[in-house]
Amino acid sequence: MSLGLAEMLEVLARSQASEVVPQLGDSYAGRTAATVAALLAMLAEETRTGPARRLEAALGALALLASAEVEDPALAAELRREAEALSAAPGRIALAEGHARLLAAFARLHAWADMHAPALAARCRACLVAIAEADRLPPPGAGPAGPDH
Amino acid sequence: MPDRSAELAGPLAAWLSEAWRAPVEIRAMARLFGGAARETYAVEAEIEGRSRPLVLRRDPPASLVATSRAAEFHALARAHAAGLPVPRPLLLDIAGTRLGAPALVMQAVAGGRAAGLFESDPYGPKRAEVGRALFGALGRLHALVPDARDREMLPVQDAAGRLAWWQAAIAAHARGPEPVAEAALRWLARHLPRPSGPPTIVHGDLRSGNILAADGRLLAILDWEMAHIGDPMEDLAWAADPLWAHGDGQLIGAMLPLAEAIAAWEAASARAFDHGAWAWWRIFAGLQGLAIWITGAAEAASGRSDDPVLLFAGLYPYRFHAAAVARLLAEAGA
Numbered sequence: 509m510s511l512g513l514a515e516m517l518e519v520l521a522r523s524q525a526s527e528v529v530p531q532l533g534d535s536y537a538g539r540t541a542a543t544v545a546a547l548l549a550m551l552a553e554e555t556r557t558g559p560a561r562r563l564e565a566a567l568g569a570l571a572l573l574a575s576a577e578v579e580d581p582a583l584a585a586e587l588r589r590e591a592e593a594l595s596a597a598p599g600r601i602a603l604a605e606g607h608a609r610l611l612a613a614f615a616r617l618h619a620w621a622d623m624h625a626p627a628l629a630a631r632c633r634a635c636l637v638a639i640a641e642a643d644r645l646p647p648p649g650a651g652p653a654g655p656d657h
Numbered sequence: 658m659p660d661r662s663a664e665l666a667g668p669l670a671a672w673l674s675e676a677w678r679a680p681v682e683i684r685a686m687a688r689l690f691g692g693a694a695r696e697t698y699a700v701e702a703e704i705e706g707r708s709r710p711l712v713l714r715r716d717p718p719a720s721l722v723a724t725s726r727a728a729e730f731h732a733l734a735r736a737h738a739a740g741l742p743v744p745r746p747l748l749l750d751i752a753g754t755r756l757g758a759p760a761l762v763m764q765a766v767a768g769g770r771a772a773g774l775f776e777s778d779p780y781g782p783k784r785a786e787v788g789r790a791l792f793g794a795l796g797r798l799h800a801l802v803p804d805a806r807d808r809e810m811l812p813v814q815d816a817a818g819r820l821a822w823w824q825a826a827i828a829a830h831a832r833g834p835e836p837v838a839e840a841a842l843r844w845l846a847r848h849l850p851r852p853s854g855p856p857t858i859v860h861g862d863l864r865s866g867n868i869l870a871a872d873g874r875l876l877a878i879l880d881w882e883m884a885h886i887g888d889p890m891e892d893l894a895w896a897a898d899p900l901w902a903h904g905d906g907q908l909i910g911a912m913l914p915l916a917e918a919i920a921a922w923e924a925a926s927a928r929a930f931d932h933g934a935w936a937w938w939r940i941f942a943g944l945q946g947l948a949i950w951i952t953g954a955a956e957a958a959s960g961r962s963d964d965p966v967l968l969f970a971g972l973y974p975y976r977f978h979a980a981a982v983a984r985l986l987a988e989a990g991a
Contacts, residue, residue, distance in 0.1 A: 539690035615836035640980040
């Protein structure tokens, strides 16, 4: 049995940090290599914990989609269809494609609520905090100098 | 983006020689890390037997933000002439005929270093001195009255203009649903603030990573590529953004409490901090971050750049700002 993706990324991150970065020193190449090492470590963390982190918040958003009283018939029907489709495979709403579909539907609900339903809008804002917080990654242990731009 | 020092050294020497009417040799040249919006090189040039340390900034094929070297050069020159701690700009090739892309050359600032994003307490026990110097310098920038040349060279953007600018960037680069950015855009459009006073020259990217400091002294404010004429509250909010706080929840940029930063800025600018608009500008700062990271990630995905910093931007700062903006929106309410 081969290593899982997260394990392989962790090994690559360590290898990059210990084998490549020291050879290049404090140069543009060295710091770029260190950024790659940090990215690999973050991708390992994302692979290992991302879906589980996102699942609870995604289920909350799905529940809001399913229960929201939307007075626009066309939008309400569309959101209901999306909620039903996403509910059929709830595990997928924390994975990339399903999560994007959930977020797209949630964004439409939030936009409508901001215009027409203040109480629902407040629930959307709380849900948005949960979604965004669940998506956050911890800072990398040995990160790059920063995303200068 | 590779280090193109070897291919650029010859054309750079030719450019400098022509501009300075004397033979110039490039003794050393190396790309500097960071500055994903521009290629930045440390250059040691020699002219008539004297060493001259320089910094070259050149447009990359893809970037986190689209900016103009002409505007950057003008803002640097204006700030330098006003006595602010900035590198002295020397040469500009806006057509890109010298080095294959628009470029500018400036005098290098000796000493100091910029803080890394994850560096804890980067200014040490003299953090307050750096903070007072920084917010004092920012106040002096904001005390300048934009003249006709400033208005010709720099984008003029009030709060609505800035919002439209980043809204367009997000629309052009978003690769999927952006519920936080969309919610922020709606909130910001509904609550547009009145100007905090007359428009000023705004640095546009003032944060801990864009200053050089050493031993409690502010040596230079760097990276003027996002300078524009607008509301100075923008600079204050961006500088106070938690992404640049180095993990310190109390101090702005790991330097000063907000009240002290405001006091230093007010004393130097002779302007009043706009408490009523602060929430707006903080959310705007987070939205600006989102727009920048969305743009960077899209550029990486496009294949125009292989710079891993662009990937990093889409992974860590993007998610940081999404969460920060969502929290601010929840606090702000309808």
